[in-house]
Amino acid sequence: MPYVFYKRVKAKDVPxxxxxxxxxxxxxxxxxxxxxxYDALRNQGYLLQRVTLSEFTRYILSPEEGLFRELRLVRKYDGKEVVRLIPRSQPVSPYAIALSLSTHAYVSHYSALYLxxxxxxxxxxxxxxxxxxKAKNPPHEAGELTQEQLDSAFSIPARMTRNIYTFDHEGTTHEVYLLEKSAEIDNGITKVPAPHAPSGIAVSGVEKTLVECAVKTxxxxxxxxxxxxxxxxxxxLKILRMMQLLKNGHYLFPYEKNILFYMDRAGYxxxxxxxxxxxxRPDRKGFTTYLEKNMHGRLLDPDIGIYYPQGLESE
Known part of the structure; x- marks a missing residue:
């Protein structure tokens, strides 16, 4: 595309x-x-003022320039496609591609454990x-929970999101599970270095990761x-920080018992x-809860008041 950049700009400086x-x-x-x-390059005096956003996009996608190419992410249940641009000649982190599916997103659960x-x-x-x-429902008031409600909720299989995207990258097909979080301001998010991610990868911190994993195993x-x-x-592990994050989650079920079980079996x-x-919470101490949903061959820890799968023993 001729005349995208000012003539005073050296060609080697553009890419x-x-x-x-x-x-x-x-x-x-x-x-x-x-x-x-596009806006940054205009403000820095690289782009001609008459160059439109569409023209700039065509420029960086031009095979002759060799800068970017299209990558398609496909939602499995309905085939919806999302297009992202990635460099032609530089490796890109698959985590960065996954995070591009949503603004203010972060890597969570099993992936966060790995990072x-x-x-x-x-x-x-x-x-x-x-x-x-949409905003999350208001926090449940104390006293709303009953043992029957808790038993019923954990007797059925855990629900899995349908919001799963796939993309092919460097010879591997990746799946992205796009989970929803509260519309409230989130705490407990950090950034970690990762290969081919110069700005770092947004991820739940250790304490938030363990809370979310304890809730959704x-x-x-x-x-x-x-x-x-x-x-x-x-x-x-910063236990006080973990408990504050748990409190901020306004969970209906007594997940502090799940955390206590893991800490007990892990030798804390x-x-x-x-x-x-x-x-x-004092109002939740009398309930008997469950480590996972739809467990078979479960055992009871009477001291904590929680059912757990066989095989989770102390060190």
Whole structure:
């Protein structure tokens, strides 16, 4: 495309400028980030004022320029396609591609366990939480929960999201589980370095990851994987921060018992476990809850008041 850039701009500097701005988005461009790269280059005096966003997009996609190509992500249940732009000549993190599906998204659950080194397994799906389009229901008032309601909720299989996207990248087909989170401001999110992600990967922090995995073990490889993660986090886990994040979640069910079970089986000290007990809701202590949904061959821990799958024993 002739005359996209000012003549005073050296030709060799143009791709550098484009890729420098693209790095802010880990070199994965959605429509909104294409616009931001375009605006940045205009403000820096690279682009001619008459060049439109469409012309700029055609320029960076031009095979002659060799900058970007299209990557298609397909939603499995209805075939809906989402197009992202990725570099032709630079590797890109699959986590960055997955995060581009939603604004304000972060890597969660099993994938977050992997990024934090809390599992030896490499999860095949990539789990990502995205902003909920509608506000979450108001927090449940104390006293709403009954034992019958709790028993019924955990007697059925865990629901799995239908919002699953696939994309082919560097010879591998990836699946992205796009989960919803609250529309409220989120805490407990951090960034970690990752290969081919110059801006880092947004991920739930260790404490938030363990809370979310304790709540939804079906997205974390099961209770055994969550228990192993608690073992690996034992020396560094910030328990008070974890309990504050649990409180902020306004969960109806007494998931503090799930956390206490994992800590007990993972060999945490009595002092550490007391931090959980002291911050457990008094109105939930009398309930008997469940570590997972739809368990078979379950056992009861009467001290904590929780059913758990056979095989989850102490160290």
């Amino acid at each position: 550098v400028a484009v890729m420098s701005e693209s790095a802010t988005f880990n070199n994965v461009l959605a429509p909104a980030s294409i616009r931001k790269v 934090h080194g809390l599992t030896l397994n490499v999860p095949k799906p990539i789990y990502v939480k995205s902003r909920r389009t 079906n997205y974390a490889g099961g209770a055994g994987e969550v228990l192993d993660a608690f073992r690996r986090a034992r020396e560094t 000290s009595e002092q550490q476990k007391n931090l959980v007990k002291e911050r457990s």
